[in-house]
Amino acid sequence: MIIDWKKIAGDMYEKIKEEILVSWKKLSLQAILVWNNSSSLRYISQKRKWAEYVGIEFRLEHMSENIGEEALLNKIKYYNNDVDTTWILVQLPLPSQIDSKKVIDLINPKKDIDWFHSENQWKVLLWEHTGLIPCTPLWVIEILNYLKVDLNGKLVTVIWRSNIVGKPLVALLINSGATTVCCNSKTKNINEFTKKSDIVICAAWNPGLLTLDMINDKTIVIDVWFTIIDEKIYWDANFEEINNNWNMITPVPGGVWALTVANLMNNVLKAGKLQEM
Ligand code: GUN
Numbered sequence: 601m602i603i604d605w606k607k608i609a610g611d612m613y614e615k616i617k618e619e620i621l622v623s624w625k626k627l628s629l630q631a632i633l634v635w636n637n638s639s640s641l642r643y644i645s646q647k648r649k650w651a652e653y654v655g656i657e658f659r660l661e662h663m664s665e666n667i668g669e670e671a672l673l674n675k676i677k678y679y680n681n682d683v684d685t686t687w688i689l690v691q692l693p694l695p696s697q698i699d700s701k702k703v704i705d706l707i708n709p710k711k712d713i714d715w716f717h718s719e720n721q722w723k724v725l726l727w728e729h730t731g732l733i734p735c736t737p738l739w740v741i742e743i744l745n746y747l748k749v750d751l752n753g754k755l756v757t758v759i760w761r762s763n764i765v766g767k768p769l770v771a772l773l774i775n776s777g778a779t780t781v782c783c784n785s786k787t788k789n790i791n792e793f794t795k796k797s798d799i800v801i802c803a804a805w806n807p808g809l810l811t812l813d814m815i816n817d818k819t820i821v822i823d824v825w826f827t828i829i830d831e832k833i834y835w836d837a838n839f840e841e842i843n844n845n846w847n848m849i850t851p852v853p854g855g856v857w858a859l860t861v862a863n864l865m866n867n868v869l870k871a872g873k874l875q876e877m
Contacts, residue, residue, distance in 0.1 A: 608746075609858035616865050617654040624872060628657040629713060630685045632675060634698070635665055638828035640691045646861045647689070654865050659685075669698045673706055680708040687713035687871060689864075692764060701763070710875050713867055716764055725771040731870045735863035737769040740801060740822055741776065742859065743849060749820065752777035754798040759783045759790065759810070759836070765803040765824055790814070800837075807834035812841045820847045 620627065629651050633644055644660065651658040661675065672694075679685045688711045694700045701718075709717040715724070715732045723730055733741075744751065756778045760766045766782055773780045781793045791814040794800045802810050803824040815821060823837045 605743075606858045609862035612862040612866060613650060613654055616862075616869055619869055620655040624655075626657065627655070627686045627868065627872065628659060628684060629687045629689060629868065630659050630661065630679050630682075631689045631691060632661045632663065632672070632679075633691045634663045634667060634672065635691075635693060635695050637693075638831070639826065640693075642828070643861075644691055647864065650861050650865055651868075654868075656865070656868060665695050667695075667698075669702065672698060672703055676703060676706045680706075680711065685711065686875070687711050687868060689713050692716075704763075710871070713864065713871055714764070715867065721763070721768060721771075724768050727775045730874060732867055732874070733772065733863075734764060734768045735860050735867060736765050736803075736824060737772055738863050739859035740769055740824065741772050742863075743822060744799070744820075747820075747849070749799070750777075754778045755781070755796060756799040756801065757781045757783060757790075757793045757797040758801045758803065759794075760785070760804040762803065769801065769803070794819070802836035804836050806836050808836070808838050810837040810842070812838065812846075815842070815846065817846055820849055822849050 631644060631647060633640060648658045648660065663672065663675070676688065676690075679688050688707050690703055690707070692700060694703065704712070704716045705718050707717055709719045712720055715721070715734045720732065724733055751773060756773050758766050758769055758773070758780060761782050761784045770780050770782045781797070783790050783793065794810065794814045795816055797815070797819055799820045799822065800810065800815060801822045801824065805825045805827055807827050810821065821837050821842055823835045823839070826833045826835050
């Protein structure tokens with residue numbers, strides 16, 4: 601089945617733009633970029649493009665990769681207190697000298713547009729309906745909904761357990777009735793889980809990790825992350841091998857970008873309403 605994700609995202613942007621125009625005066629999204637890897641640079645440029653398109657002021661603080669943790673924490677404190685900053689987004693991953701969790705958990709949870717703060721992640725786990733969900737796990741669920749996949753009773757393997765995709769995704773899947781296995785770098789024989797699974801979701805940043813022999817002929821494969829090496833994009837799943845044979849749903853050209861960033865802009869609207877409460 602071919603679904604035009606770009607069109608779906610495009611329709612979302614038009615609705616968001618209209619709502620912002622009607623309901624809001626001035627909204628600003630403060631992004632902080634520390635690690636200049638190609639994927640992060642691409643993400644940030646897409647976020648700028650679409651934020652500006654829907655009418656949100658996008659500001660970028662581009663910091664040095666050698667910055668110490670304290671300096672970054674001080675920046676967060678500054679933006680938390682800045683009345684002109686509606687939302688804060690720290691592009692991940694951060695360089696290894698910085699504890700990401702400490703940084704994310706210092707963001708005022710009401711300004712946390714990614715919905716990564718521990719307090720916000722608890723709400724996802726406990727199924728509290730604020731309407732806000734981290735945008736990458738959300739598009740995975742949206743794709744399954746568009747495909748009319750009933751998650752009740754399905755076996756789903758999620759490959760890996762990151763705080764920004766794997767863990768919130770597991771929470772969403774469990775809450776949707778799926779039986780969920782979450783693998784990590786210590787998991788032995790991942791193929792024993794993937795082979796039995798109805799759905800395999802790769803989110804490992806590990807090119808070529810999932811191969812055709814690791815799944816069955818009915819498995820739906822969704823690949824979340826890509827890695828850019830020498831300007832070429834590599835996926836966790838062996839895209840050509842699997843797509844030419846069976847059920848690779850993503851990547852599709854434009855699909856991942858389109859829905860991730862569109863969901864972020866949608867979060868902006870929902871978070872704006874929460875901030876008003
Ligand atoms: N790095 C990869 N995906 C994301 C995301 O959704 N938000 C942030 N802040 N960093 C990311």
